[in-house]
Amino acid sequence: MGSRQEAKRRPTLAEIKATWPPSVDVPTAATAFGMSRSKAYDLVARDEFPAKVAKYGGRIMVITESLVRALSAGD
Numbered sequence: 243m244g245s246r247q248e249a250k251r252r253p254t255l256a257e258i259k260a261t262w263p264p265s266v267d268v269p270t271a272a273t274a275f276g277m278s279r280s281k282a283y284d285l286v287a288r289d290e291f292p293a294k295v296a297k298y299g300g301r302i303m304v305i306t307e308s309l310v311r312a313l314s315a316g317d
Contacts, residue, residue: 252273
């Protein structure tokens with residue numbers, strides 16, 4: 243039987259600005275907002291995700307700059 247994977251640590255705004263690429267997948271972006279992967283996909287499906295989402299082929303990506311702005315708005 244496999245072990246459960248540990249939850250990802252929520253990254254700091256400084257870490258996101260310094261190390262994240264221009265776009266990230268939905269599960270990665272979800273960690274920045276402290277939400278579950280399923281909640282993030284639900285918000286994307288309802289067009290309510292708090293950062294800009296772009297679709298590239300079959301992939302759904304979150305624009306990091308938009309994510310940083312959304313997180314900074316709470317400061």
